[in-house]
Amino acid sequence: MDNISSKTNVPPAAFLGACERINSISRGDPIANQYNILGLGKVIISYIFPLDLNNFKLVFAIFDPLNHGPFKIRLLSPKSKEIMKFDIAVLSVEKGPVTETSNSGLSKPGDCLIMSKENTSWFIFIPEISNINPTVEEPGCYRVVLTKDERDLCIGELIFAYAKAPLFSEPQIAAIRSNPLAYKKVLITIKCNVCQDQIRAYAGLEKDGKEEARGVVWYGDLPETQKCKCGKAEFKFKYIRENLHALLGKVFTNKPEVSFTKLYEIAVLEEISKKLSALLNSEPEEEVLQKFIQENPILLEQFSPKEIFYKAPILTKNKTDIVIRNQKNELLLIELEKTNTLLLKKRRWHSSAISTCY
Numbered sequence: 001m002d003n004i005s006s007k008t009n010v011p012p013a014a015f016l017g018a019c020e021r022i023n024s025i026s027r028g029d030p031i032a033n034q035y036n037i038l039g040l041g042k043v044i045i046s047y048i049f050p051l052d053l054n055n056f057k058l059v060f061a062i063f064d065p066l067n068h069g070p071f072k073i074r075l076l077s078p079k080s081k082e083i084m085k086f087d088i089a090v091l092s093v094e095k096g097p098v099t100e101t102s103n104s105g106l107s108k109p110g111d112c113l114i115m116s117k118e119n120t121s122w123f124i125f126i127p128e129i130s131n132i133n134p135t136v137e138e139p140g141c142y143r144v145v146l147t148k149d150e151r152d153l154c155i156g157e158l159i160f161a162y163a164k165a166p167l168f169s170e171p172q173i174a175a176i177r178s179n180p181l182a183y184k185k186v187l188i189t190i191k192c193n194v195c196q197d198q199i200r201a202y203a204g205l206e207k208d209g210k211e212e213a214r215g216v217v218w219y220g221d222l223p224e225t226q227k228c229k230c231g232k233a234e235f236k237f238k239y240i241r242e243n244l245h246a247l248l249g250k251v252f253t254n255k256p257e258v259s260f261t262k263l264y265e266i267a268v269l270e271e272i273s274k275k276l277s278a279l280l281n282s283e284p285e286e287e288v289l290q291k292f293i294q295e296n297p298i299l300l301e302q303f304s305p306k307e308i309f310y311k312a313p314i315l316t317k318n319k320t321d322i323v324i325r326n327q328k329n330e331l332l333l334i335e336l337e338k339t340n341t342l343l344l345k346k347r348r349w350h351s352s353a354i355s356t357c358y
Ligand SMILES: [Zn+2]
Pocket: 192, 193, 194, 195, 196, 197, 228, 229, 230, 231, 232, 233
């Protein structure tokens, strides 16, 4: 009996999209596998290109795999350059368990084996791409193509979109400084796989002479393009040069090509805590405490700031000590007062909304 796809010209496989997180739960029989998928979509927005695809998963649905025999799935750039390729073989579950891909004649990175049963309908297929190391050089609309018997069939598209990040304002920098988990510096290495020639660049809350002495280039000083020593690779720095700072203030766990330096080491936090305690015991003037907090904005981290303003004017007459716009976009006004200051004056509220007493 013919399968439905050959009768109706429906492609035998569909590209469902890329996702950031996936968890496969095995329940014995492959047919019973479950997937928890987060963020499935056909548009990947990135601040940085070249973009390493290792952190993404591509999700496909294949109709009745046993009917198709071996085929390839390829991701092609807008200029038809091959970004990645999977050679796919299908084996019947009834033929017994296969533990090694070499049993099926597949052994290269990108080789995939699908275990399927007769007469199954749509089969979810998520190939392992981390061993291929695919990299997307530029934003654009990329095609997902199924190749079988020398014929190409487009089964979907994946759009890579570039988001330009604005430079940080002073209040945003103050907010990043207040976050103990934020990173003050990001280093990126671009390498030619042939001659191993590499260029290292960094972005930070400010320039760092030590990095430049080590030959690491400030991201804004990168050239538009540069050829490697062997001439086979041309590094394109347009997006890194515009946007590397966008990665600051974030927490990444799985980006081996990008390394971060933590803004606050634990010893430094202990030191700040001791100094604050000593300062409070000395009954300081308000201005001294304000200056200390301004120099150590980690003390404001508990308010989850997105932006921090110091001595911001309220209406025309007053200034508040600290104003915070938090992650929920609420405005917090902080007044620093001694504990013996009355918060109520002549039956009217004191000008502060929140008072931090010391
Ligand atoms: Zn090279």
